[in-house]
Amino acid sequence: MGNNFVSSEAGKISDVRFLMMQQRLSAPDGPTRNQDTFCEQEPPAEPEARDAITRLPGIATQLIGERMRTMYASMVREPVPDDLLNLIRQLEAKEASE
């Protein structure tokens, strides 16, 4: 499963630079957050982050977000070591015996 998903993902990040360049060429001046396709709701600009927001190309941000979620999901799917599972069972057994 990992291999399938990895192969489908391959090359996305390498395309980011091209997509950013392409979007910058076609984007109007000023902030254009409508195309930013991060799944979570976009927060309003705050002074600390305003400069960063105006620079973010939507497609690149989307790809980064997807890649991050994919990477994280693959980590979540990793098997939990037995010693961690056993720890809980030992704690439960100890509590039950008290």
Place this chain on the structure above:
Amino acid sequence: MTETPSFGDALIAAMPNMRAFAHSLCGDAQLSNDLVQETLLKAWAHKDSFVPDSNLKAWLFTILRNTYFTHYRKSQREELDQDHAALNASVPPTQLTQLEFDDMRRALMRLSPDHREALLLITAEGFSYEDAARVCGCAVGTMKSRVNRARSRLVDETSGQSPMKEHAEQHRPGNTPPAKSSSR
């Protein structure tokens, strides 16, 4: 009639996400297991302080990130190489062997710890800004700013723009990890 899962069952169910969060924070598989183990012990010892029907994952993540930052500060005091986590990020061979994943993880590890945890909680874990702010012990607005800055820097990192900027910032004086948040 379904049986209510025990506290232990709930901890076991949360373990995969705890490990992923810990691994993403510290960049080291062994250390992440140690952090999760310590978190589980703390959670068990203080389980009476957990409010039933509240967000167990947020409660556990609060303990976990506080445990991580305690370790982080200790390692800083001991003047360990700050690049340790990034350079030694263990990559499970079956799933993260691709160069793109390596690049992504390295870029993530070059973010400051507070930006990294903000992005992980919001983007990867799907926490609300309110819950993430509670986990990190900061204001919701601060959490939003951190996420935006982290996104921007991650885009810069992975697109080849100023890859060392964040690295340099991490080493500048005064770049301290965020404070502990309350686990309540």
